[in-house]
Amino acid sequence: MTQKTGLMISATLATLTLLSATALAQEQRVAIGHTGPLSGPNAFAGKDNESGVRLAIEELNVKKIMVGGKVLKFDLVSEDDQCDARTGVSVAQKLIDSGIQYVMGPYCSGVAIPASRVYSEGGAMLSTVATNPKVTESGYKNLFRITAGDTQIGSNMAAYAAKVLKVTQVAVIDDRTAYGQGVAEQFAKDAKKQGLTLVGQEFTTDKSTDFLSILTSLKARQPQAIFFGGYAPQAAPMARQMKQLGLPAKLLGGDTLCSVEVGKLGGDAVNDTVICAQGGSMLTKVADGPAFMAKYKARFNRDPDVYAASFYDQMMFIAESMQKTQSVQPDKVGAQMYQSSYQGVATTYSYDDKGNLKQAPITVQIFRNGLPVPLGSY
Numbered sequence: 209m210t211q212k213t214g215l216m217i218s219a220t221l222a223t224l225t226l227l228s229a230t231a232l233a234q235e236q237r238v239a240i241g242h243t244g245p246l247s248g249p250n251a252f253a254g255k256d257n258e259s260g261v262r263l264a265i266e267e268l269n270v271k272k273i274m275v276g277g278k279v280l281k282f283d284l285v286s287e288d289d290q291c292d293a294r295t296g297v298s299v300a301q302k303l304i305d306s307g308i309q310y311v312m313g314p315y316c317s318g319v320a321i322p323a324s325r326v327y328s329e330g331g332a333m334l335s336t337v338a339t340n341p342k343v344t345e346s347g348y349k350n351l352f353r354i355t356a357g358d359t360q361i362g363s364n365m366a367a368y369a370a371k372v373l374k375v376t377q378v379a380v381i382d383d384r385t386a387y388g389q390g391v392a393e394q395f396a397k398d399a400k401k402q403g404l405t406l407v408g409q410e411f412t413t414d415k416s417t418d419f420l421s422i423l424t425s426l427k428a429r430q431p432q433a434i435f436f437g438g439y440a441p442q443a444a445p446m447a448r449q450m451k452q453l454g455l456p457a458k459l460l461g462g463d464t465l466c467s468v469e470v471g472k473l474g475g476d477a478v479n480d481t482v483i484c485a486q487g488g489s490m491l492t493k494v495a496d497g498p499a500f501m502a503k504y505k506a507r508f509n510r511d512p513d514v515y516a517a518s519f520y521d522q523m524m525f526i527a528e529s530m531q532k533t534q535s536v537q538p539d540k541v542g543a544q545m546y547q548s549s550y551q552g553v554a555t556t557y558s559y560d561d562k563g564n565l566k567q568a569p570i571t572v573q574i575f576r577n578g579l580p581v582p583l584g585s586y
Contacts, residue, residue, distance in 0.1 A: 236278040238536055239285050240265060240523070241303040241332075243296065243313035243323070246288035249441035252469050252513065253315050257337070258286050259508050260516035261312045264523035266507075275530050282527075289323075291316040291414075296323045304330030309538050310526060312519050314338055317386035324348055333538040335522045337515045339463065339487075340390040344562045350542035352559055354522045355515065356487030356568035358387075361462045362394025364570040364586050365435065365485045369460060370402035372572075373483075375432035379408040379457075381422060381446075382437035388414065391462045392437030399435075407431050414438060417445045420453070427455045435460040443482065444473030451477040458483055467513050471578030478575040483583075485570050488554040490582040491517055493571075500553045521552025 242261050244254030265282040273280045285308060289296035296319030303311055309332050314320045320338030327334045328348035336343060336351070339358045344351060369375050378399050382392035396406055407429040410422045423446070426434065434450075434457050436443055443465045450459060458481060459465075465484035474482070491497030491512065500520070504512045529544040530536055549558035558566045573580040 234278045235281050236275070236536070237281050237283060238310070238530075239283050239306070239308045241306075241308040241311040241313075242284060242286040243289045243299050243303070243311060243319070244286075244315040245291040246286065248290055250291050250315065250439055253440075253464075253467065253515070254288070254291075254313075256513035256516045257313060257315055257519050258284075259504070260512070260519035261523050263504060263507055263516075264520045264527075268523070268527050273527055273531055275536060276534050280527075280530065280536070289314055289316075289319050291319060293318050293322050296320075297326055299323070300326035300330075303327075304332060308332060309536075311335070312523065315515075317343060317390060321386055324351055327351070331538060333526070333542055335519070335526070337463075337518060338387065340386045342386070342390070344564050347562075350538050350563075352522065352545070352563045353565065354518045354557065355463065355565070356570055357564060358391040358394045358462070360568050360570055361485045361487065362391045363398040364572070365460050365462070365483075366395050366398035366402050366404070368483075368485070368572055368586070369399065369433050369435075370404055373433060373458065375404065375458075377405045377407045377429075377431050377433075379410070379426045379429065379431035379434045380406065380437070381410045381412060381419075381426075381434060383412050383414040383416075383439065383442060385414050385438070387462075387464070388437035388439070390437070392435060395435045395437070395460075412438070412442065414442065416442060419446045419449050423449055423453055423455055426457075427453055431457050433458045433460050436465070437462065439464045440467045440469040441473065444470050444478065447474045447482055448477040450481070460484070463487055463514055466573055466580050468511065468579060469513070471575055471580075474575075475578070478578065480574065480576065482575045483572065484580065485572050486514060486580075487565075487568055487570060488518060489569055489585055490571050490573070491554065493582060493585075494553065496553045517552070517554040521550070521554055521557060524552065525550035525557050 300323040317338040317340035333350040382388040466486040
């Protein structure tokens, strides 16, 4: 090797090293937090939500979004809040202390209500599917509910019971969680407005699996439909025990009952019995739904559940707003989101000043062959 050739090679290596260092310097890491139940009976939902966020992040990293002259590198930091208020607040503080400014979740209203204060005080943006009205009533900035709330879900199911099912007598059971109690109270209030007779109102917990005593009591009052405010792990055995008792009522519920988990746990007892209302449109019925379902299954080897698409969409909305504002600061990104809209897979995302969706379509579904099947959108 000649001295000249050696010098050229050294110069080339130095240039490549400099370019590599420059490229690394131009990359900006943006950590995205996720909080949800990753253990316990609702872990299926937490993992589904997490996967929706993860899928969006992976796609964004491939696209190499530029903001302020730097390529954004999104990282997912996921924490298990166990659907428990105390744990959820601890998780919130942990994420804030880690410097995370964007958080996807929580899933449970009982976590979202107390934890939202921590996120707000920490200056983070929160995107949640928690449906209790209190979640967005505290006036926290940059808090977005990315699906329909209990007000829409409960009232729509009451109208469906009266006008479509044409029942006259209903009963209500709730699990005493912030979500279950909230959506059940909304249903009961609107059921009365619809002229339905509330023949019974019972309570259980989000840990119970034996409902025979409650159902036996209700059976004597002959409800034609029972609205359950609670989660899938309780709804499924409730449906089985209704069948066991020969109670012919329909079992109605909100978005948490629209999970395939209800079919897995409830078997044939849920078929033509469980009817639920989910925020947004059915993925099989929207333009980009089938494609999303296919890539989700290819990545995670399972079908998306209730909220994977919603979290995917919101993550994409956030990234688009970062591009438009050329900023990763939550206040600037949030201001852009409040004044704009985003056409996602599940629905169009446009928020009012409280962070609620301006338009939140509801899809009513019934279980057939162990799977939720859409009956119509309202």
